[in-house]
Structure formats: structure tokens, C-alpha cells
Amino acid sequence: MKKTDNQVLVIFGASGDLTQRKLIPAVFNLYIRGFLPDCYAILGVSRTEFSDDEYRKKVVLENKYLNNTQQISEEQRQSFAKKVFYQSLDSDENQNYDYDILKDRLTKLEADVNSCDNIIFYLSTPPSLYGTIAEGLANAALNHGTSGWRRLIIEKPFGYDLASAKALNKKLLCHFTEDQIYRIDHYLGKETVQNMFVTRFANSIFEPLWNRNYIHRIEITAAESVGVEKRGGYYEGSGAMRDMVQNHLLQLLALVAMEPPVKADAESIRNEKLKVFQSLRPMSAEDIKTNVIRGQYIESTIKGKKSDGYRQEPGVDPASKTETYVAMKFFIDNWRWSDVPFYIRTGKKLPTRVSEVVVHFKPNHHHLFAHDSEISNSQNVLVLRIQPNEGILLKFSMKIPGAGFNTEQVNMDFHYDDLANVYVPEAYERLILDCMQGDATLYARGDSAEAAWEFIDPIIKAWQEDDSIPIFGYPGGTWGPEHADDLIEGKNMVWRYPCSNLTNDGNYCEL
Numbered sequence: 001m002k003k004t005d006n007q008v009l010v011i012f013g014a015s016g017d018l019t020q021r022k023l024i025p026a027v028f029n030l031y032i033r034g035f036l037p038d039c040y041a042i043l044g045v046s047r048t049e050f051s052d053d054e055y056r057k058k059v060v061l062e063n064k065y066l067n068n069t070q071q072i073s074e075e076q077r078q079s080f081a082k083k084v085f086y087q088s089l090d091s092d093e094n095q096n097y098d099y100d101i102l103k104d105r106l107t108k109l110e111a112d113v114n115s116c117d118n119i120i121f122y123l124s125t126p127p128s129l130y131g132t133i134a135e136g137l138a139n140a141a142l143n144h145g146t147s148g149w150r151r152l153i154i155e156k157p158f159g160y161d162l163a164s165a166k167a168l169n170k171k172l173l174c175h176f177t178e179d180q181i182y183r184i185d186h187y188l189g190k191e192t193v194q195n196m197f198v199t200r201f202a203n204s205i206f207e208p209l210w211n212r213n214y215i216h217r218i219e220i221t222a223a224e225s226v227g228v229e230k231r232g233g234y235y236e237g238s239g240a241m242r243d244m245v246q247n248h249l250l251q252l253l254a255l256v257a258m259e260p261p262v263k264a265d266a267e268s269i270r271n272e273k274l275k276v277f278q279s280l281r282p283m284s285a286e287d288i289k290t291n292v293i294r295g296q297y298i299e300s301t302i303k304g305k306k307s308d309g310y311r312q313e314p315g316v317d318p319a320s321k322t323e324t325y326v327a328m329k330f331f332i333d334n335w336r337w338s339d340v341p342f343y344i345r346t347g348k349k350l351p352t353r354v355s356e357v358v359v360h361f362k363p364n365h366h367h368l369f370a371h372d373s374e375i376s377n378s379q380n381v382l383v384l385r386i387q388p389n390e391g392i393l394l395k396f397s398m399k400i401p402g403a404g405f406n407t408e409q410v411n412m413d414f415h416y417d418d419l420a421n422v423y424v425p426e427a428y429e430r431l432i433l434d435c436m437q438g439d440a441t442l443y444a445r446g447d448s449a450e451a452a453w454e455f456i457d458p459i460i461k462a463w464q465e466d467d468s469i470p471i472f473g474y475p476g477g478t479w480g481p482e483h484a485d486d487l488i489e490g491k492n493m494v495w496r497y498p499c500s501n502l503t504n505d506g507n508y509c510e511l
């Protein structure tokens, strides 16, 4: 087990939803599993007034998101709650907090818990405050320790477009060094996402085939069955492209497409991921029209129940053109992937919640057993399932017993569930622990956040500026606009239509 220094976690945005739902439960799980150092404290910070005890009650003692699946005793909750403190801070009209008060409180906390002057600042605030808080911390000399370290975790979204991401990087780097900055993308904290890296590079059977000579196409899907729920206000300024594609899906792509790094350390891995983003073929205006499909869910009936369209959601403009669905086809211009199409698809109110990477291998050059029309059904397919029913599935052809050489596709699958007694940590749990230990491998580096925006920016601009690019309505509960199937060229070739169960797809779904 790596060493974890004594430390304090300061959470800005402490009264927010993310803190309650994800951050405190993640640290609580680390506590239960014995990963917190002896001297440890959480200091929640926001403008709302709470005493320490009121805050403890809200985020620990009465927090329904705290892990209830393990046998947690009241005593454990109570003793964890004692590690949690709160400081309300006033802010001026420019949204600058009173950092002197914060500094005094941290000095006192340091003396009380003996946290060795090590502090993580977690910015879980509206993104417009990230730069301002970094600056405020620096002005109060909180960006460096006397004897300990300082780290800064920045929640997504990192920027709104290329220009704002660059401006944010610039501002952060005025006050913190790159190795102090941890840009979080919770997809990278998922065990199954990390396992893609291991599947590729720990097994000699996959890597030799992992290139243009053997791979026909790669699909990445992140489908959600829910709509935007209460987040209409945020989503209006975001849309699926900014919310999912620029970060989570491009991060998955980087892991699927990267070259083997020299070492499994943060810099080597992040160097290779950056090269993937730098090799993305920029989309021309024509490519954007033909290879990117955007959609928005419309009113529908799902399983007999009326379901609102996006434009009816609270906080959403009734004439909104914000996309809740994106499907796109693009290429990576490098030696390994030249001419291999990559497909990304994500959307809200799709039939089921599922995220997966699907690698379609090329068919045999000489078709001994299949008729041409069946070739697409006999290609080998490797599915790396991220969620739910986490696992890996390989589809391959076998002979149907009896006369002749009739073949059928069969499945070989591994499910994480089969690993009895293995605890799979929540994404935030893993990521916070990594930051506590100073490991940035699973965090996005500034240059790659910008490189990802460089690819996405022209698409968003084209959508804003060119009214002739349609936004297709799709009924909730369907797989989005049918046009998305046209992106995949080839006889009988369509997206994999997954089910929540890894091994089934298409018509055999129990959603």
C-alpha cells in the first residue's frame, strides 16, 4: 500500500449536491477501508452558515448516500463525523471569498489534527469560480506550504470551449504548478476503464491485433436512460458534446487508441494519451455536416408512461437547440489507426444505461464458411463493458454440430461479479485516494484538456453558426435519431444495440 501523508481536504462548494452524493461518501469509504492517514480532516467551505455539528449531521450522520451496503456501525459513522469540520466564508461582489478567515481556520485545524501542513483544495463550485478561487488561494499564500504540499482538484467541466480552457489553464498556472493541479474526469476512476489499459497491455493476444490491419472499426457508447432531470439550467449551457464527449468519451478513446507507454506512470501514460488527441483528424465543415449527428429527446411514452421532451424540462428554453444526443464518426491520423473509423455515441433518455467500447475485427479475407451477406455477423467482436454488468465479452464463430460447416456466433464472457470478495471502489474513491497520494495518472493534464477541445471546438461552432445543420428529435426510450446508423458504412453494419446485460444485444434485450 502506498504511503498517504497526514492531510486536510478542503472542499469548496461544501453544501452542494456533489459533495453530499459523491465526495463525502467516497472519503467515508476510504475511512472504512483503512486508507485515511491517522491525522486527517475534511473542511467544508461555502457561503451557507452551518456549525461543525450541523454540517456533520447533513453530510455524514443523516447523509443517505453514505455507504449502507457494508455493515457500518453507528460508532464508525460517529467517529468519521469527528473528522469533518465546516467554515462559512463571505464573498465580495466579485465572488472573492474571505481567505484570511480560511487561513486562520486552517492554521487552527493544523494544530488540532496535526495534518503536517498538507492540503488538498477540492473545487466543487460553479466552473466560473475555478480561476478566481485559485487566485484567491494564491493571494492568501495558501498555494504553497511551509513544510507540506498543496494540491488543487478541479471538477469538470474544464472550460466551455478551447479559448476558455486555455484561459483557465493560464490562470491556474499563474498560481499553481502543473503537478499541483488535478483535473478530474470521473470516468477515469472507474475500475473498468482502467482495466481497458490492462486488457490491452497485459495480454499478448490483443496487442498484436490492435491496429488497422485487424480492426475494422471501434464504437464507444455511453447511453443513459434518464433525462436531464433537475439539471436543465446547467445542461442548456452544455449539451451532450460538452457534457460527455469532450471529456469522458474522448478519455475512453485515448485509452483504447494510445500507444503502449514507456512506463505505467503518470507522465508516460499522459504523454501517449495526448498524442491520440493530437492525431485526431480535424473535421472540415463538410465532415461536421455528414459525420456528426445531433439529437434532442422529444415527448414520448416510455413503458406506458408519458415522458417529457427536453424542451419541457425545468430550466430549459422551450425553443432550445441544445443537443441531448450526439453520434459521430471520425479518424485518427497515425500509423496504427490510419483509415479505421471510430464512432462515438452518447445520449439521454435512451433505452438503457450502458457504457461500453466495442472493437469490431475485420472479417477473414477468404470466406470459407459464410455467405457474403452474413459476413458482418461473423466478424469477431470484443466488448469492453464499462457499466453496468461490468465485464468483457468476446464474440467468435463456432461450428453448429451436425452435417456441413454451418457456423454460429457464440459468446465468451467475463463478469466482474464473478470475482467474489473483490471490492470495486467507486470512481471518486479511487481518484481522491490517488490525489491524496500524489498520483496524477488518472487525472487529465492541461495540454490534453486543450487538445481535446481543439477537436471539439469547430463542431460546436459550426452548430452555433450554421442553421442548416439539423437537430433531430427522437422519442425518449429509443436509440436516438435513425440517421446515426447511416454513419456506419457497410452492408448489414449498424451500431451494437446493447442491453443492460453484457451478453445480449439487439432484439434479445431485457432492458
Ligand code: BG6
Binding pocket: 156, 224, 243, 244, 355
Ligand atoms: C457527468 C455528466 O459528468 O456524467 C452527467 O455531467 C452524466 O450528465 C454523468 O449523467 C454520467 O456518469 P456515469 O458515471 O453515471 O456514467
